[in-house]
Amino acid sequence: MKILVCITNVPDTTAKISFTDNNTKFNKAGVQYIIGPYDDYALARAVELKEAQGGTITVLHVGEADSDPQIRKALAIGADDAIRVNTEPADSYYVATQIAHIAQQNSYDLILMGRESIDFNSGVVHGLVGEMLGIPSFSPVMKLDIKDGKAEFAREIDGGKEYLEATLPLVLGCQEPIAEWKIPNMRGIMTARTKPLQVVEPVSVDDMTSLESYSLPAPKGECKMIPVEEAEKLITLLRTEAKVL
Amino acid sequence: MAVVENQSSIKGGEFLIKETEASQIFIPEEFTEEQKMIAETCRDFLRTEVHPRLDKIDAAKSPELMSSLMDKAGELGLLGTAVPEEYGGFGMNFNTSMLVAESLGTGHSFSVAQSAHTGIGTLPIVYYGSEEQKAKYLPKLATGEWKAAYCLTEPDSGSDANSGKSKAVLTDDGKHYILNGQKMWITNGGFADLFIVFAKIDDGNGQLDKNLSAFIVENDFGGITMNEPEKKLGIKGSDTRQVFFNDCKVPAENLLSSRGNGFKIAVNILNIGRIKLGVAVIGGAKGSLEHAIQYANERKQFGISIGRFGAIKHKLGEMATRIYASETACYRAGQNIDDAIEDLKAGGMTDADAKLKGVEQFAIECAITKVHGSEVLDYVVDESLQVYGGMGYSADAPLERAYRDSRINRIFEGTNEINRMLVVDMLLKRAMKGELDLMGPATAVSKEIMSIPDFGAEEEDVLFAKEKKVLQNLKKAALMIAGAAVQKFMMKLSHEQEILMNVADMIIEIYAAESTLLRVEKLIGIKGEEAVALPKDMAMIYLHGAVDKCISAGRSAISSFAEGDELRVMLMGLKRFTKIEPMNLKDARRRVADAMLAENKYIF
Numbered sequence: 052m053k054i055l056v057c058i059t060n061v062p063d064t065t066a067k068i069s070f071t072d073n074n075t076k077f078n079k080a081g082v083q084y085i086i087g088p089y090d091d092y093a094l095a096r097a098v099e100l101k102e103a104q105g106g107t108i109t110v111l112h113v114g115e116a117d118s119d120p121q122i123r124k125a126l127a128i129g130a131d132d133a134i135r136v137n138t139e140p141a142d143s144y145y146v147a148t149q150i151a152h153i154a155q156q157n158s159y160d161l162i163l164m165g166r167e168s169i170d171f172n173s174g175v176v177h178g179l180v181g182e183m184l185g186i187p188s189f190s191p192v193m194k195l196d197i198k199d200g201k202a203e204f205a206r207e208i209d210g211g212k213e214y215l216e217a218t219l220p221l222v223l224g225c226q227e228p229i230a231e232w233k234i235p236n237m238r239g240i241m242t243a244r245t246k247p248l249q250v251v252e253p254v255s256v257d258d259m260t261s262l263e264s265y266s267l268p269a270p271k272g273e274c275k276m277i278p279v280e281e282a283e284k285l286i287t288l289l290r291t292e293a294k295v296l
Numbered sequence: 297m298a299v300v301e302n303q304s305s306i307k308g309g310e311f312l313i314k315e316t317e318a319s320q321i322f323i324p325e326e327f328t329e330e331q332k333m334i335a336e337t338c339r340d341f342l343r344t345e346v347h348p349r350l351d352k353i354d355a356a357k358s359p360e361l362m363s364s365l366m367d368k369a370g371e372l373g374l375l376g377t378a379v380p381e382e383y384g385g386f387g388m389n390f391n392t393s394m395l396v397a398e399s400l401g402t403g404h405s406f407s408v409a410q411s412a413h414t415g416i417g418t419l420p421i422v423y424y425g426s427e428e429q430k431a432k433y434l435p436k437l438a439t440g441e442w443k444a445a446y447c448l449t450e451p452d453s454g455s456d457a458n459s460g461k462s463k464a465v466l467t468d469d470g471k472h473y474i475l476n477g478q479k480m481w482i483t484n485g486g487f488a489d490l491f492i493v494f495a496k497i498d499d500g501n502g503q504l505d506k507n508l509s510a511f512i513v514e515n516d517f518g519g520i521t522m523n524e525p526e527k528k529l530g531i532k533g534s535d536t537r538q539v540f541f542n543d544c545k546v547p548a549e550n551l552l553s554s555r556g557n558g559f560k561i562a563v564n565i566l567n568i569g570r571i572k573l574g575v576a577v578i579g580g581a582k583g584s585l586e587h588a589i590q591y592a593n594e595r596k597q598f599g600i601s602i603g604r605f606g607a608i609k610h611k612l613g614e615m616a617t618r619i620y621a622s623e624t625a626c627y628r629a630g631q632n633i634d635d636a637i638e639d640l641k642a643g644g645m646t647d648a649d650a651k652l653k654g655v656e657q658f659a660i661e662c663a664i665t666k667v668h669g670s671e672v673l674d675y676v677v678d679e680s681l682q683v684y685g686g687m688g689y690s691a692d693a694p695l696e697r698a699y700r701d702s703r704i705n706r707i708f709e710g711t712n713e714i715n716r717m718l719v720v721d722m723l724l725k726r727a728m729k730g731e732l733d734l735m736g737p738a739t740a741v742s743k744e745i746m747s748i749p750d751f752g753a754e755e756e757d758v759l760f761a762k763e764k765k766v767l768q769n770l771k772k773a774a775l776m777i778a779g780a781a782v783q784k785f786m787m788k789l790s791h792e793q794e795i796l797m798n799v800a801d802m803i804i805e806i807y808a809a810e811s812t813l814l815r816v817e818k819l820i821g822i823k824g825e826e827a828v829a830l831p832k833d834m835a836m837i838y839l840h841g842a843v844d845k846c847i848s849a850g851r852s853a854i855s856s857f858a859e860g861d862e863l864r865v866m867l868m869g870l871k872r873f874t875k876i877e878p879m880n881l882k883d884a885r886r887r888v889a890d891a892m893l894a895e896n897k898y899i900f
Contacts, residue, residue, distance in 0.1 A: 067895060081895070120329050127333060234340045237373025237386050240333050 052106035052197065052219075053157070054097045057150055057164035057176070058125055059087035060118035064169065074264040079117075086121045088232075089165025093223070095230035096195055097163055098129035104197065107131045109157070113140045113149045119248070127235035127243035138253040142260045143171075147179030152254045154184055159220060161202070166191035166224040177224035187217055190224025305639050306632055308658040309723050311807060312771055313737045315764070318817035322391065322631030324623060325819060331392055334377075338399035341372055346406045350697065353405050353533035359487040359525075362409050362535055363443065366487075370440020374400070375414050379422060380647065384435035390637065390654075391630040397572045398623075401579015404701050405533030411576060412483035412534075413437070415569045417444025420492045420510060423648045424553040424561050429512060433490065445488035447479035447513075447539055448562055455714050458559045462495035462541065463504055464511065466548065473497070473511065473551065475519070475544040481708075485522055485537035489515050493541065494558045508558030512550040519544035530700030567655050567662045569709045571633075574665030575626040577673040577705050581619045582898050584673075584698045588612065588680035589892050595685075602683070603893045606882070611679045612892060613885025617834040617841075618672045620900050624811040625668060629661035660722045663715040664804050670705035670712060677702040716800035717793060723803070724782065724789075738779030741772045745869035760817055763839055766876050767810050770846050773873035774802040777853045780866060784857050798853035802846045809835075809842035830891055831900060833884040843876045850874070 062068070063083040071078045086094070097108050110125040110133040112118050122133045136149045154162060162184075167174035174190070181188025193212070194205035202221055205212045235243070275292075277285055289296045306320060327335075345368055346353070353361060369375055378393045379385020388396075400407050418437045421429055436442040453460040462477020477495055482488075491513040496504040513520070523538040553561055589612060592603030602608050637654035641647060655662065681688035681695040688695045706712045727734035778799050785792055816835040819828045850870045858866050892899055 065896070081899070120332070123329060124333055124336075232344075234337050234344070234372060235333060236337065236371065237334065237377065240330060240337065241386060243333075244330060 052100070052104060052161065053159045054100065054106060054108045055111055055150075055154060055157070055159040055162045056090070056094045056097045056108055056125070056130065057111045057113075057162065058090040058094065058121065059165065059168040059170070060084050060112065060114050060121045061087045061168055061170045064088070068267065070265045070267075074266060075262060077265065084118070084121060086125060087165045087168050089167060089169070089224075089226050091165075091232050092227050092229050093163035093165055093225035094125055094128055094130065095233045096225060097161075098233060099230055100161075100195075100197060101129065106160075109134060109159070111150060111153055112136070113138060113146045113253070115139055116250075122248060123243045124235060126246045126248070127239040128233045129239065130246070132246055133248045135248060135250050136253050137250050141256070141258065143173040143175045144179060144259045145256045147176045147183060148256045149253055150176070150180050151183035153251070154180065161197070161219060162222040163225055164223075166226045174224070177222045181222040184220075184222070186220050186222060188222035188224070189215065189217070191226040192223045193226055193229050195223065195225070195229055305635055307732065308632070308636075309660040309726055309732050311661075311810060312723065312774065312803060313732070313734060315768070316810065316814060318814045318821065321624075321628045321811065321814045321818065323815045323818050324627050325822070327395065331395055334388075334392065335395050335399040337372060338374060338396055339402075341369060341374065342400060342403050342406070345369075346403050350404055350533075354697070356533055359535045362406065362484075362533060363487040365406055366409060366413065366440050366443055369406075369410060370438075374410065375418075375440045376438030378414060379418065379434050379438040383422075383430050383438065385438040390634045390651075391627060394572060394575045394626060394630040397576040398579040398626075401576045401581075402583035404697060405531045407576060407580070408531050408534040408704075409484055411569075411572060412446060413440075413444050415572055416446035416565055417484065417488070417490070417492060419565050419568060420446075420552055420561055421512065423564070423652050424510070424557070425512075426549075428549065429552070433512065437490070442489035443484055443487055444490045444492065445482050445484040445539075446565075447482050447491050447493040449480045449482075450478060451480055455711060457494075457562055458508055460494060460496065460508060462493070463498045464495045464509065464546070465498045465500050471548055473546045473548060475511065475513065475541045475546050477541050479539045479541070481526070482522075482537050482539045483534055485539050486525060486535035491515070491520075491539070492552070493546075494562060495541075497555055505556050507556040508562065509555050510552040510558040510561045511546050512552055513541070513544060513546055517544050517546055528704075530697070530703055532700075564652050564656060566710055567659045570666035570715065571626060571629060571655075571658075571662040573705060573709050574622070574662070574669035575630070577669040577702075578619055578623045578626060580698070580702070581615070581622075581669075581673045581676040584677050584680040584695065585612070585615050585619060585898050587694050587698075588615070588683040589898065590896055591684050591687075593893055593896055595687075601893075603889070606886070608683055609886045609889035609893075610882070611683055612889035613837065613887075615676045615679055616888050616892060616898060616900065617837045617885070618675060619898070620831065620834050621808040621812040621838045622665070622669045622672045624815045625661075625808050626665045628811045628814070629658055629665055632661065633658050660719055661807070663710070663718045663722070664807050666709060667712045667715045667719075667800075668804050668808055670702075673702045673705055713793075713797065716804075717790075717796045719800045719803055720778065720796045721790070723778075734775065734778070737772075738775040738782075741776045741869075742779060744772070745776060745865060745872070749872055759820065760813055762877065763813055763836070766839060766843065767806065767813065769873040769875065770802070770806050770809070770843065773846055773850055773870055774799060774806060776866065776869050776873070777802070777850055780862075781853065781857060792857070795853050795856050798849040798856070801849040805842040805845045805849075809839045812838045830888055833887055834900070836879060837881050837884050837888075840876060840879070840881055843874050847874045 063085050066082045069078040101108055108130040110130040112122055113136040126133055140146045164177055177188045177190050189206055191207050192204050193207055196203045201216055201218055203216050205214050376385035377388045377396050381387040400410055421433050437444055448457055450460045464473040464475045466473055475495055493511045493513045494508045497509050498504050519542045521540045526536045592608050593601050595602045633654045636657050637650045640650035640653050677698045681699050684693055684695050687693045726732040781795050812835045816831045854866045
């Protein structure tokens, strides 16, 4: 089985977010980057499937060279090789086009990625890739098994889960508890440097979006506790202090 | 075997008489992507497996939990970093294993178990084992299939390790040693499969050898019993026991190295243990400081976060500075060791011998980093707890455990007092052997204090010219006092422990301050001065603190032995050699603290 795992390179969840260039660029200074947490689940499940059933895992990332440490980490966790499309990703459509282009050349049985990135959180790349390749896509997938060339999986839906079965190839957007995050071991880390990381140039894509500017949410206001016995005061306060009524 | 000495390489202890260039030191910013990933694996392991179980680990009545954590660490390869690849380990260089130690530094009792296993438990076999011993034991130790403990200390033999009473008698057929003795404070005792045991060989006539020998003792050899785990102030989850050997039958081939070589093994393994401890505590200190930073942001009093108060900023800035200095000293020495090992190997030495010799060459720095690091940690846990105020005293907050667990570090791997005396003792011994020219510079200094001070010469207009002059002068002050004390007491100097401590304090501060300044100088070369403004603040804060400590230690030493004119001349010399231009250190600490508060973490 040939598995493609697409990973994003995103700011650590505790990173302090700020912008430069008149709020048009994300300020990368001092920011720690990580593999997208949802992508990390996808990768972990891919490694488990490979360990149980054999096969190969290729990691794909659309981004610039500063993502290489995260790609190497994915290799250390258990991927066999990696491809980086050398470009600054513009939007979901752009990324999906790059992924689809790579996938068309290599015919993977399974294309896994996170349900969404945790920087822009669009959550549409898996759907776009499926559409571009003309194969089914599902998200968010929280359980996945492969039996006799078929995928058996569970997807989160409003108020519960649905259990599905589909034939390969498939595109799946993953989330916990599909697998537990894996910590790369020493052996993995030491072999990661010998695994191939192929850098390819992007295919051209028409600009579908353009960025005007970023802004941060308003800072959280002070929290005021009102005892239950004084609940009626709340109305007054909403009128006089918060001025929302 | 002919060993070609690489003349260009730096020698241990030489920092005191020779100026080191910034380009000659390794700085943590130079760790590779791969090394950083290794560090991240260590931290991730602690975060997922150890930190959620700290209470359980400390409350455990039996060693199963710790043993299972060691198994998990073994699966990740965290127990085999220093074991050569041909024996199932990863054969990483010295500074990488230092980084592993630091990255596991917030593991509390687990860190102690891990470092005892990988350090004093495993390394004696790595460095002194025969081919057969290495092939038999190292693969099991590298994966954690077997866990190791180290049995040196006895009820009446602690710092005076060579006075142990445990004995080993060779059987008539020459096939076994019968081992008898009592060992104390044995880390991992309750679950160890293998013990490195030190005992003196007795030919059967009741006459014990003068020196210790070392043995590899499997738990299955029989005749090994132990007490319940010790009740301790801290590291409660570390399984520490008294171990008794009662006619334990050890195959003769399990003698490690040669008869009577045990004390040397113990000393050399402790050298490694010391610098590893020195860097592991820095990992712990960074963890404590991060708690303090986060709490200072969260906790509000008088309507604002307490991090906005100067008293708190002072603590945060000072803690970060000392951590930064200690970290720098550790990796500087670590790289010196790596370089020495490479030089020795290039000269034809075997891997194991080169590693031993390389560490031995920097035994002075190993002792320095142990003392400095463990005292920085004690300072940091104390001040971090203080930032927490009343909450710091609660066992529900993280600093209570950190405070208790920190204390052991000034005691084990050689007490800080023993290590301080070693620093001076080793320097003087090397001087006597002609390996280190201390006398030349010391004589020059004694002449200089009798001459007119040089007021005129302006410092060159290069980076840190003034600060380097301050360091040069501090070295002169230390040499002046050490030289005068040697002249005064000659061979009896070892009885003047108070003076030795004072001199050691000066040397330790000089090493830490110089390392910090060189790191910042190197960083400025790479990133430019603007990007390194905060580390530069820290280098200055540290240097000023070091000067103050040298004045205090110097005065104390001088007035302990000098009188009359000599006293006056030496005090004037001290004054001359401890001059530093004042700067606003309050603002510098505030800048460092503010930057950390803004990021809500330790950022250097």
